[in-house]
Amino acid sequence: MGRARRSRQRARRQRSRTRRRRGPLAPRRARRRLGGLRSARRGRARGAHRDLRDAVPGAGSRAAVRRRHRRDAPARRDHARARRAGRPRRLPVRRARRPGGGLRRTRPGDRGVHGGIGRAPDRRRAGGRPGPPARSRRTVPRVPPVRLPAGFAVALDRETSFWSGGTVATGGSPWKVVRLAEAARPHLAALRRAGPGGLADSSPVGRALARRLLDLGMAHPVPAPRPGPHDVTVVIPAFGRAGELERCLAAVAGVPVIVVDDGSPDPEPLRKAAEAHGARLVRQPRNRGPAAARNTGLRLAGTPFVAFVDSDCRPGAGWLDVLLPHFDDPRVAAVAPRVVPDGDGGPALLARYEAARSALDMGxxxxxxxxxxxxxxxPTATLLVRVAAVEGDAFDEDLRLGEDVDFVWRLGDLGWNVRYEPAAQVTHTGRLRPADWARRRHEYGTSAPDLARRHSGRLAPARPSMWNLAVLGLLAGGRPGAAGVCAGVSAALLARRLSRLPADWSLAVALVGKGVVADAAGLGHALRREWWPLGMLTLAACPRSRLARAAATAMLAPIALEWLRQRPSVDPVRYTVLRLAEDAAYGSGVTAASARARSAAPLRPDVRLPAAFRRTARDHSPS
Known part of the structure; x- marks a missing residue:
């Protein structure tokens, strides 16, 4: 009975959409156009054209037919010219080769990917031969699965957890809930028993499971270090600061090095430093930014891997031995080491704070x-890249800041994996004068509008759920009972959706609790950074407002927990003040650049609606 009711509701929604789009006579015209196909959907004839128009040529509204006709006109013209010229007959190009040999859906007029990254991981044929080249420069985000080599060890991430007797897993990057197939559960149990040391399961199911867990972020590679020599070229962009370049060249001795002078006012010290260490020096006539300098070095490199190293960085011993084995995974395009401060600042307060929380240290x-x-x-302060993963220029030369974020995100959009390996360490000389330190954080924030324009929706300062906002609002208003009821309703609805996995109530309750805490922390983070003026007003209003005290708790509690976990050599009060100053400096860059660009995208939150509202909005959206 429930199925019949849902069918009636679906048909009613389709009829209402059709009337809004074409008027009350649209169903009759649609039936006439479908002709004999109406009997196939006799129970839903009045709205059948919406379901069949993608599968049946000519089905759908007249406007949709005209749009498809105009869209496919270039392909039909190319097909007609090929037939007249006597070339082999081919269908109009609605399906193009996916890079590496697979097929993908495409449309005439597809353009190349911005910035030059245009290759996806090779899908090998039998015998290891590469697949045919791509017919289109545009690469879709989803690429064919790439098998891991035999003996490739992986270990579960420590935040990956299992529910319902091991049938459901949670975790990954981004965080998600997945159901585990019956055949994979014994292999997963062996992987859990292996612990942090990892397991190399060479069975077909084990390798497929490892591939899936790596792509989800629920597991990480555990490659053994591989001593050199290594087929790597180091590219160092430099602008002045010959003393730092000297120390960097001494740290990367033993591999080919290309130093790109990015239009330094006095090039002679850089030339002497490069000659002293046997590095190749390339000079650009004017300063074009680090992205252009890295692209210049990349074009001159003749090795399968390129390491981008900034002149103020010094890689530690054996850094390539640790990073290069990650490329045994054919889907890995880049690996980044951990970048830590060099500690030359001495006992100064800012140096001690940077040692605990550097902007380049990813943990x-x-x-x-x-x-x-x-x-x-x-960050691309030090980044090892597979050259086969890029075409032409890797970095967007229009970006002076944020080019590393743009580069990594475009690689991910193409289906490549980028990994962070903290076992390899690089020291970095930071800016420890307060004015320089604050100015650099402000400059980081100015890249937000450009990134928001290139990557729509990814720069939202907060992404809270409507349910979680309701719970947090009721808690802030002093109504914990109503907040508990709201959270219970949310858990019940979520448990109903998770019952298809299957999953029990405990998972739904855990997810709701985790979501409320995460959204509270996200709102506090936005109040410290992008919404920092509102955050400062919130802190000032704490003595007079219950809501302000709740918001201040969301702002300050994550900082307190961070201090308790790290126990830095800075007292908690000054640590909190410096953290607030750092976030406000970054947020001021975001707000200033957004005002100049006349864009609110980096400041606008993305509120996630409940599933029922999302369906309603989708039903009422124009087709």
Whole structure:
């Protein structure tokens, strides 16, 4: 009975959409156009054209037919010219080769990917031969699965957890809930028993499971270090600062090095430093930014891997031995080491704070780098890249800042994996004068509008759920009972959706609790950074407002927990003040650049509606 009711409701929605779009006579015209096909959907004839128009030529509204006719006109013309010229007959190009040999859906007029990254991981034929080349420069985000080599060891991420007797897993980057197939559960149990040391399961099911867990971010590679020599070229963009370049060249001795002078006012010290260490020096006539300098070095490199190293960085011993084995996974395009301060600042307060929380230090845990995940980007202060993953220029030369974020996100959109490996460490000389330190954080924030224009929706300062906002609002208003009822209703609805996995109530309750805490932390983070003026007013209003005290708790509680976990050599009060100053400096850059660009995208939150509202909005959206 429930199925019949849903069918009637679906037909009613289709009829209402059809009337809004074409008027009350649209169903009759649609039946006439479908002709004999109406009997196939006799129970839903009045709205059948919406379901059949993608599968049946000519089905759908007249406007949709005209749009498809105009869209496919270039392909039909090319097909007609090929037939007249006597070339082999082919269908109009609605399906093009996916890079590496697979097929993908495409449309005439597809353009190349911005910035030059245009290759996806090779899908090998039998015998290891590469597949045919791509027919289109545009690459879709979803690429064919690439098998892991035999003996490739992986270990589960420590935040990956299992529910319902091991049938459901949660975790990954971004965080998600997945159902585990029956055949994979014994292999997963062996992987759980292996612990942090990892397991190399060479069976077909084990390798497929490892491939899936790596792509989800629920597991990480555990490659053994591989001593050199290595087929790598180091590219160092430099602008002045010959003393730092000297120390960097000494740290990367033993591999080919290309130093790109990015239009330094006095090129002679850089030339002497490069000659002293046997590095190749390339000079650009004017300063074009680090992205252009890296692209210049990339074009001159003749090795399968290129390491981008900034002149103020010094890689540690054996850094390539640790990073290069990650490329045994054919889907890995780049690997970043951990970048830590060099500690030359002495006992100064800012130096001690940087030692605990540097902007370039991504932490002690390995991670899959994905937007929206635990690690959304990695800096290109030091980054090892597979040359086969890029075409032409890797970095967008229009970006003076944020080019590393743009580069990593475009690689992920093409189906490549970017990994963070903290076992390899690089020291970095930071800016420890307060004015320089604050100015650099402000400059980081100015890249937000450009990134928001290139990557729509990814720069939202907060992405709270409507349910979680209701719970947090009731808690802030002093109504914990109503907040508990709201959270219970949310858990009940979520448990109903999760019952298809199957999953029990405990998972739904855990997800709701995790979501409320995460959204509270996200709102507090936005109040410290992008919405920092509102955050400062909130802190000032704490003595007079219950709501302000709740918002201040969301702002300050994550900082307190961070201090308790790290125990830095800075007292908690000054640590909190410096953290607020750092976030406000970054947020001021975001607001200033957004005002200049006349864009509110980096400041606008993305509120996630409940599933029922999303369906209603989708039903009422124009087709």
């Amino acid at each position: 002690v845990r390995p991670a899959l780098v994905r937007p929206g995940g635990r690690l959304g980007f990695v």
